Each structure stands twice: as structure tokens, then as C-alpha cells.
Amino acid sequence: PSAKGRSMLKWTVGLAVLAFLAVPQAVAAQDMDDGPPQTGIVTMSKMKVPMGEDRGKVMEWIEKMVTPMERANPNVIAFYVLQHYYGADSRDVVLVRVYKDLAAIEAPCGDPCQAYREANPLPEEGTPEREEMMEMWQTFMKYNGRHSDEIFTARLDLAAN
Secondary structure, rough: OHHHHHHHHHHHHHHHHHHHHHHHHHHOOHHHHHHOOOOEEEEEEEEEEEOOHHHHHHHHHHHEEEHHHHHHHEEEEEEEEOOOOOOOOOEEEEEEEEEHHHHHHHHHOOOOHHHHOOOOOOOOOOOHHHHHHHHHHHHHHHHOOOHHHHEEEEEEOOOOO
16 A cells, blocks of 8 residues: 555554544443443344235234234333335334343243233134134245344433433
């Protein structure tokens, strides 16, 4: 590289090192009397579902089966179904769940979910309602089988709610 290129590289590396060193001090500078920042755990499951008949079935499954269970689950603080509005891929459907901590992700739902299932049983086998339900489930699984998952921590003390 030229002398100018080496100079720019030195500045870039120098700034990166300074930024790296400054972060721990900024974190340590927080008032320790306030305790650690309050956090939540956010999971995102994204699947690509094309517009059309399949999307209708997937969204109906989410509406009828997924959402009620998430609402019943005491481990889930918040649940959102995001559909693409603007950007790179209109097929995106994202299921977002917010939990108190990592343990809550795998904690059993227990009685609330059991009570919901008992109050809302699946339609009987051999009925048109059951066939429709199974078709929705199969379509949902067609796309959910190729979904991607992400887990984030969220600084709740910095949230705007």
C-alpha cells in the first residue's frame, strides 16, 4: 500500500482499538447502586411464506393455534407476529417472543396451557373441520420446517413502553 494507505490503516486500527478500550470503561462507569441493567430475552423465529393460499393457511394456523398458546403461557411476557411491510423480502413472517430470562424459554407452560387445550380440543378425526385443521398444520410445517431462530437480550431499562 501507498504511504497514504498505510496512514489511513493506522488511523483506522487506532480508532478501533480506542473504541474497544472505551466500551469497558463506559460500562464500568454506570452507577453500580442501580444494580445491573434490567434485561429480557427476545426470541425470533423467521420463516419465508409466499403471498397466496399457503400464506393464508399459515397465518390462520398462527391465529388459531400458535397465538392462543403463547397468550396462555405464563413464561411468555409478550408475543408478536410480524409480517413484512417494507424491505427486502415480502415472504418474511416472524414470531417474536419475550421472556424474563433464559430459563423461561424452556420452562414448561404447565396448567395454563393444559387448561387451554382442554377447553379447545382439536376437532374429531374424520370431520371436515379436522381435515381443514390438518391442512393448515401441514402448510405451516412446510414453512416452519425451514425457519431460522435468533435469541437476543434486550435492555428493558432502555425500552420505550
